[in-house]
Amino acid sequence: xxxxxxxxxxxxxxxxxxxxxxxxxxxxxxxxxxxxxxxxxxxxxxxxxxxxxxxxxxxxxxxxxxxxxxxxxxxxxxxxxxxxxxxxxxxxxxxxxxxxxxxxxxxxxxxxxxxxxxxxxxxxxxxxxxxxxxxxxxxxxxxxxxxxxxxxxxxxxxxxxxxxxxxxxxxxxxxxxxxxxxxxxxxxxxxxxxxxxxxxxxxxxxxxxxxxxxxxxxxxxxxxxxxxxxxxxxxxxxxxxxxxxxxxxxxxxxxxxxxxxxxxxxxxxxxxxxxxxxxx
Numbered sequence: 001x002x003x004x005x006x007x008x009x010x011x012x013x014x015x016x017x018x019x020x021x022x023x024x025x026x027x028x029x030x031x032x033x034x035x036x037x038x039x040x041x042x043x044x045x046x047x048x049x050x051x052x053x054x055x056x057x058x059x060x061x062x063x064x065x066x067x068x069x070x071x072x073x074x075x076x077x078x079x080x081x082x083x084x085x086x087x088x089x090x091x092x093x094x095x096x097x098x099x100x101x102x103x104x105x106x107x108x109x110x111x112x113x114x115x116x117x118x119x120x121x122x123x124x125x126x127x128x129x130x131x132x133x134x135x136x137x138x139x140x141x142x143x144x145x146x147x148x149x150x151x152x153x154x155x156x157x158x159x160x161x162x163x164x165x166x167x168x169x170x171x172x173x174x175x176x177x178x179x180x181x182x183x184x185x186x187x188x189x190x191x192x193x194x195x196x197x198x199x200x201x202x203x204x205x206x207x208x209x210x211x212x213x214x215x216x217x218x219x220x221x222x223x224x225x226x227x228x229x230x231x232x233x234x235x236x237x238x239x240x241x242x243x244x245x246x247x248x249x250x251x252x253x254x255x256x257x258x259x260x261x262x263x264x265x266x267x268x269x270x271x272x273x274x275x276x277x278x279x280x
Contacts, residue, residue: 058275059080093225102176133159
């Protein structure tokens with residue numbers, strides 16, 4: 001039996017064609033979806049993506065966070081997505097990977113408390129009058145960033161522009177300097193493939209894998225905490241030479257950079273079929 005793959009036609013230009021070729025080469029079916037026209041949303045256009053595969057078909061989506069969130073809610077296909085989003089919140093996984101985290105000196109508090117706790121946060125976690133702030137949610141309510149005592153008010157205004165709820169949890173930690181980053185794809189506690197995407201602080205996707213980054217990724221992948229059967233882990237190297245877990249993420253909306261797409265199709269399709277068989 002084959003797996004249906006749903007690919008966002010407007011994303012992932014740097015590997016989309018190769019991914020499609022690998023899907024077809026392995027005997028699976030692939031359908032492309034196009035985002036709604038400017039000024040419209042999926043509901044305006046009748047949610048046409050719902051028609052490309054029968055309900056309860058064995059299918060996997062690779063697209064932006066909006067379509068992945070929709071498929072997760074609607075449960076059209078099995079599995080559709082590996083996206084139990086709450087499992088990817090910092091508040092869910094930090095306690096399992098604390099010793100390996102880049103931001104292992106952290107405080108979590110509601111977004112609406114940042115201003116009131118400003119002096120406490122800078123006094124506790126600040127380095128050179130700077131702190132790092134990111135959302136707890138994996139839905140990227142705003143982009144994690146370093147803020148300083150001089151830019152704090154302006155930065156809060158910018159974060160507020162995204163209508164972040166006052167009760168939304170945020171993570172605050174000391175600022176770190178990262179020189180390299182790698183993304184690893186995990187399926188059933190095994191590293192499938194990986195790719196470097198930051199080198200010398202510059203975006204530079206390539207298939208090169210640092211053995212020490214891979215070693216840490218394997219520790220993370222084999223841990224007792226599994227947010228999903230398929231997921232991604234980002235490993236970084238600091239300017240001090242330490243290898244740390246930057247964050248984990250949902251596979252279906254993650255950029256695969258220079259990862260081996262054939263290996264991904266093979267592993268993810270196997271998990272998808274197994275999931276489908278268990279649920280039908």
